[in-house]
Amino acid sequence: xxxxxxxxxxxxxxxxxxxxxxxxxxxxxxxxxxxxxxxxxxxxxxxxxxxxxxxxxxxxxxxxxxxxxxxxxxxxxxxxxxxxxxxxxxxxxxxxxxxxxxxxxxxxxxxxxxxxxxxxxxxxxxxxxxxxxxxxxxxxxxxxxxxxxxxxxxxxxxxxxxxxxxxxxxxxxxxxxxxxxxxxxxxxxxxxxxxxxxxxxxxxxxxxxxxxxxxxxxxxxxxxxxxxxxxxxxxxxxxxxxxxxxxxxxxxxxxxxxxxxxxxxxxxxxxxxxxxxxxxxxxxxxxxxxxxxx
Numbered sequence: 357x358x359x360x361x362x363x364x365x366x367x368x369x370x371x372x373x374x375x376x377x378x379x380x381x382x383x384x385x386x387x388x389x390x391x392x393x394x395x396x397x398x399x400x401x402x403x404x405x406x407x408x409x410x411x412x413x414x415x416x417x418x419x420x421x422x423x424x425x426x427x428x429x430x431x432x433x434x435x436x437x438x439x440x441x442x443x444x445x446x447x448x449x450x451x452x453x454x455x456x457x458x459x460x461x462x463x464x465x466x467x468x469x470x471x472x473x474x475x476x477x478x479x480x481x482x483x484x485x486x487x488x489x490x491x492x493x494x495x496x497x498x499x500x501x502x503x504x505x506x507x508x509x510x511x512x513x514x515x516x517x518x519x520x521x522x523x524x525x526x527x528x529x530x531x532x533x534x535x536x537x538x539x540x541x542x543x544x545x546x547x548x549x550x551x552x553x554x555x556x557x558x559x560x561x562x563x564x565x566x567x568x569x570x571x572x573x574x575x576x577x578x579x580x581x582x583x584x585x586x587x588x589x590x591x592x593x594x595x596x597x598x599x600x601x602x603x604x605x606x607x608x609x610x611x612x613x614x615x616x617x618x619x620x621x622x623x624x625x626x627x628x629x630x631x632x633x634x635x636x637x638x639x640x641x642x643x644x645x646x647x648x649x650x
Contacts, residue, residue: 358387358458359434359519363426364444365394367562370402372447377409379454385461387411387454391444392430395420424527424536427512431522438464439522443513445562449474456556457516466549469516470509471556472499484563486570486632491560493634502553507593510541510551514558521549535576538594539583545593566628577641581648596638600645609646616643 360376362369369391380387391406393416406414415433417426431439438461440454450456453471460469473495480488495511502509525543527536544551564572577596584590584597591597603612623640626633 357385357436358383358438358440358454358461359436360387360389360440360442360454361427361430361434362389362391362442362444363394363423363430364391364396364403365420365423366396366398366400367444368400368402369444370400370406372442372444373406373409373412375448376442376454377412379448379451380411383454383458385458386436388413388435390415390430390433392417392426392433394423394426428523428526428528431519431526434519437519439517439519441512441515441517441522442558443560443562446513446558446560449557449559453556453558456554460516460554463552464516464518464521466521467552468510468521468544468549470502470511470551470553471514471516471558472497472502472509472553473511473514474557474559476559476561480563482630483565485630486566486628486637487563489632490569490634490637491563495560499553499555505593506551506553507541507545508595509553510537510544512537512540513560514556525549534572535579538576538580541593542584542587542590546587546589566632570624570628573637573641574644577645578648581645585645596641596645599642603642603646612643612646616640616647619643 373389373391376389380389389412391414393403393414395417403414406412427441440457463469473491475488475491475496497509525540525547527539580594580597584594585600591601603609620643623636626636627640
């Protein structure tokens with residue numbers, strides 16, 4: 357039994373649903389597909405047709421509450437205990453995508469399974485280069501690599517999980533923050549819940565504009581600083597917090613802050629470029645976390 361749960365906002369999710377339904381109809385286990393629209397400002401007629409499909413449901417929040425809170429609602433509405441979370445802007449790499457996951461449901465006791473992300477080989481326009489190159493370099497990894505650092509590749513946009521584990525560990529506050537996969541990963545790690553990675557990827561198609569992704573990345577840094585920076589276990593699985601903790605321990609935060617202010621503009625120009633410099637992106641985020649107030 358499988359509940360496929362998809363939060364969406366201003367995105368045409370119909371092609372994804374049709375593909376998932378065609379795969380799900382070939383399975384021997386009962387399933388449902390629930391799409392929860394987070395109060396989109398656009399009316400997309402093709403999304404409305406989802407509710408006409410058997411075993412498929414299209415619901416809508418009265419107000420915009422953010423993706424994390426929407427996922428919490430989806431989990432509560434799910435009929436079954438096995439939950440497959442997908443983002444709206446993805447598409448399965450394989451025709452056996454759901455079949456592969458269906459074979460893993462008996463392994464979900466104290467384990468969360470992640471299928472991984474893929475990116476198309478066609479380089480997008482320059483305005484979306486940062487998200488593309490970051491995804492290709494940092495997220496698109498084979499399971500054998502991800503399993504060497506399992507909590508460092510927790511991407512909830514392609515995740516199979518038990519309902520009780522999700523509801524107990526997903527971020528529950530109403531803050532509409534970005535980058536909460538880091539917080540979720542920390543929860544799994546501290547609770548000794550295994551993160552298991554398999555090669556069952558989805559193509560991530562909805563690439564943000566450079567400035568949008570850059571800003572969201574800094575929001576993620578802020579969330580980590582606010583929620584995890586004083587927790588020793590946070591630095592054990594997150595490289596940014598690890599380097600921040602080292603600088604703090606040797607009392608170099610002020611020096612790092614000064615250097616960041618001096619080089620901030622130069623680094624940003626290197627980051628938001630046709631071929632982004634991801635090393636500078638790492639340095640920028642480290643300098644940024646050092647510059648935030650304690």
